Amino acid sequence: MARRSEALTRARIVDAAVELLDAAGEGGLTFRALSQRLATGPGAIYWHVANKDELLAAATDAVVDAALTDEPSAASPQDAVRAVALGLFDAIDEHPWVAGQLSASSWQATTPRIFESVGRQVRALGVPQREWFTVASVIVQYILGAAAQNAANARILGPDVDREAFLGTVSTTWEELDPEDYAFTRTVADQMREHDDREQFLAGIDLVLTGVTTTHPPR
Amino acid sequence: MARRSEALTRARIVDAAVELLDAAGEGGLTFRALSQRLATGPGAIYWHVANKDELLAAATDAVVDAALTDEPSAASPQDAVRAVALGLFDAIDEHPWVAGQLSASSWQATTPRIFESVGRQVRALGVPQREWFTVASVIVQYILGAAAQNAANARILGPDVDREAFLGTVSTTWEELDPEDYAFTRTVADQMREHDDREQFLAGIDLVLTGVTTTHPPR
DNA sequence: ACCTGAACACCGTTCAAGT
DNA sequence: ACCTGAACACCGTTCAAGT
Numbered sequence: 001m002a003r004r005s006e007a008l009t010r011a012r013i014v015d016a017a018v019e020l021l022d023a024a025g026e027g028g029l030t031f032r033a034l035s036q037r038l039a040t041g042p043g044a045i046y047w048h049v050a051n052k053d054e055l056l057a058a059a060t061d062a063v064v065d066a067a068l069t070d071e072p073s074a075a076s077p078q079d080a081v082r083a084v085a086l087g088l089f090d091a092i093d094e095h096p097w098v099a100g101q102l103s104a105s106s107w108q109a110t111t112p113r114i115f116e117s118v119g120r121q122v123r124a125l126g127v128p129q130r131e132w133f134t135v136a137s138v139i140v141q142y143i144l145g146a147a148a149q150n151a152a153n154a155r156i157l158g159p160d161v162d163r164e165a166f167l168g169t170v171s172t173t174w175e176e177l178d179p180e181d182y183a184f185t186r187t188v189a190d191q192m193r194e195h196d197d198r199e200q201f202l203a204g205i206d207l208v209l210t211g212v213t214t215t216h217p218p219r
Numbered sequence: 220m221a222r223r224s225e226a227l228t229r230a231r232i233v234d235a236a237v238e239l240l241d242a243a244g245e246g247g248l249t250f251r252a253l254s255q256r257l258a259t260g261p262g263a264i265y266w267h268v269a270n271k272d273e274l275l276a277a278a279t280d281a282v283v284d285a286a287l288t289d290e291p292s293a294a295s296p297q298d299a300v301r302a303v304a305l306g307l308f309d310a311i312d313e314h315p316w317v318a319g320q321l322s323a324s325s326w327q328a329t330t331p332r333i334f335e336s337v338g339r340q341v342r343a344l345g346v347p348q349r350e351w352f353t354v355a356s357v358i359v360q361y362i363l364g365a366a367a368q369n370a371a372n373a374r375i376l377g378p379d380v381d382r383e384a385f386l387g388t389v390s391t392t393w394e395e396l397d398p399e400d401y402a403f404t405r406t407v408a409d410q411m412r413e414h415d416d417r418e419q420f421l422a423g424i425d426l427v428l429t430g431v432t433t434t435h436p437p438r
Numbered sequence: 439a440c441c442t443g444a445a446c447a448c449c450g451t452t453c454a455a456g457t
Numbered sequence: 458a459c460c461t462g463a464a465c466a467c468c469g470t471t472c473a474a475g476t
Contacts, residue, residue, distance in 0.1 A: 008460080031450065041461045043452075048459095052450065100319065112396065112404050119403035132403070133410035138365075138423035145364010146357075177331065184338035184351070185331050191352035204357035211430030227441080250469065260442045262471075267440095271469065 008040060010048045010058070017059045021097045025155065029056070057109060060101040064110050067091035068117060077124035078209050084117045085143045085205050089198065092147040096155045099148035115140055125209075126218035135212055142208050150197050167193045227259060229267045229277070236278045240316045244374065248275070276328060279320040283329050286310035287336060296343035297428050303336045304362045304424050308417065311366040315374045318367035334359055344428075345437035354431055361427050369416050386412045 006012065016037050020029050031042040031052070038045075049055045067087045074080040092098050102110065119136040127135050171193035174185050225231065235256050239248050250261040250271070257264075268274045286306045293299040311317050321329065338355040346354050390412035393404050 030448090032448085035462095041463090042450085043462065044460050046451070112393065112401060116401050116404045119407065123403060129406075130410070133407040133414060134419055134422050135426070136403070136407070137414075137419060138361075138426055141365040141368055141423060142357075142361050142427075145367060146360040148364060148367070149360055174331065182331060182335050184342060184355075185335045187348075188338065188352040188355070191349070195352060195356075200353055200356060203353050204360060207354070207357055207430035207434060208361075208427055209430070210433050211426035211428070214429050214433045215426060249467090251467085254443095260444090261469085262443065263441050265470070 008038060008044060008048065013038065013045055013048055013055070014058045014062055017055055018062060018095070021059060022095055026097045026100065029059075056101055060098050061110050063091055063095050063098050064088070064102075064113065068113055077121040078206075080121045080124070081118060081139065081209060082202060082205055084114070084121075086198075086202070088114065088143055089147045089150070089201055092151045093154060093197075096151035099144075099151035102144050102148065111140070114143070118143070122212075125213060125216075127212065127216045131216060135216070139205075139208055139212075142204060146201050146204055150201065153197075227257060227263060227267065232257065232264055232267055232274070233277045233281050236274055237281060237314070240278060241314055245316045245319065275320055279317050280329050282310055282314050282317050283307070283321075283332065287332055296340040297425075299340045299343070300337060300358065300428060301421060301424055303333070303340075304420070305417075307333065307362055308366045308369070308420055311370045312373060312416075315370035318363075318370035321363050321367065330359070333363070337362070341431075344432060344435075346431060346435045350435060354435070358424075358427055358431075361423060365420050365423055369420065372416075 013034070016034055017029055020033060020037065029052075031045055035042045035045055045055075049058070067090070068084070070083075070087065074083050092102075115136060118139050119132065122132055122136045122139070171189045174182070174189035174192065177186055179186060232253070235253055236248055239252060239256065248271075250264055254261045254264055264274075268277070286309070287303070289302075289306065293302050311321075334355060337358050338351065341351055341355045341358070390408045393401070393408035393411065396405055398405060
């Protein structure tokens with residue numbers, strides 16, 4: 001499997017890192033495991049990459065870049081936002097470790113790309129210019145925040161656990177909470193069991209977009 | 220400083236863990252550092268706490284619990300949501316490591332408390348019952364997501380970096396992006412330099428709440 | 439029941455030495 | 458210029474031994 005004939009490049013290292021992260025999670029990325037997969041010593045990697053943080057940032061960048069390559073070209077700004085949001089949602093769902101990174105240090109390099117995609121649609125919605133930064137930030141925060149929490153749940157689940165069984169367990173736990181302290185949570189326990197993550201994420205996007213267009217109606 | 224006369228309890232361990240996390244971040248919490256601070260051996264801690272994950276979850280719980288103790292008792296459901304949101308925002312701002320935990324494994328234990336607080340206000344807003352879970356989830360996702368990203372920025376900053384200088388640097392970086400690929404981001408670079416995190420967070424809450432009341436107008 | 443602290447397996451990172 | 462792999466300092470966790 002290991003193609004030891006090919007040169008050790010930064011790109012090959014990042015690709016292998018993504019594979020390791022996908023396969024075994026954040027704890028699975030090890031300089032030893034990585035160097036074994038690349039058929040070298042651990043020290044070799046340090047010639048191409050400064051340290052583990054930089055490697056994680058590069059891996060995150062690679063995933064987000066891939067998720068954002070498809071140009072929106074949608075019917076409405078709303079649809080374009082939905083497309084960007086779903087692209088990131090799916091990418092994070094497929095690579096759950098990305099979530100932790102996006103709220104970590106790679107923020108600086110990766111976020112402008114997301115911000116730009118969303119911001120153009122904010123402009124297209126007719127939001128007044130002095131609100132552009134605020135509104136675009138709020139939408140990006142919701143997208144990344146919701147996707148991150150979704151990924152966290154997926155991480156608890158693990159790849160081998162049955163989703164329905166898990167939701168059933170949580171739902172049952174909720175139903176057994178103190179009736180007085182958790183009146184609301186108990187009531188919606190069955191809604192939680194039957195909800196669809198993707199649908200709910202889109203419902204959130206739509207709520208935010210409705211808030212935006214209501215607060216800043218297009219002239 | 221170390222009160223070696225007192226018994227080693229789970230509560231004292233968790234308190235010391237919070238202090239270490241506050242002082243030195245996620246990397247600062249070490250069983251060795253912790254046991255030194257508590258004047259014992261590392262093994263002693265394992266009698267009270269199963270492992271590091273459980274310890275982190277307990278520390279997170281402690282912080283969130285403290286942030287949610289003040290009952291809202293606000294004029295409107297909107298104000299109550301703002302109060303809960305700001306309480307969590309400030310708690311995460313003060314204990315940035317909490318953000319990473321909330322999107323990690325402690326989700327199960329801690330989230331119902333937040334969910335209940337927000338959910339009661341969703342009910343009070345007159346949202347139809349079959350939408351309760353969705354709407355409450357969206358609000359909680361925004362609160363935790365936005366607070367987490369804010370904390371991430373604070374973590375990059377570190378406690379000793381000048382905030383204004385940092386924002387100035389980021390703003391300048393944005394202004395130097397490619398004019399075609401990053402037309403929007405460049406335009407709002409100065410807005411980013413002058414924004415206030417707390418205000419922007421509240422603006423997001425209000426956008427979401429407006430979206431909720433517009434989509435589900437109170438009868 | 440609760441604490442001690444040495445020991446184990448593992449990790450990120452460095453660096454002299456090689457090609 | 459690029460790679461090797463032993464070595465260093467450190468970590469989470471265990472466990473026989475103590476009180």
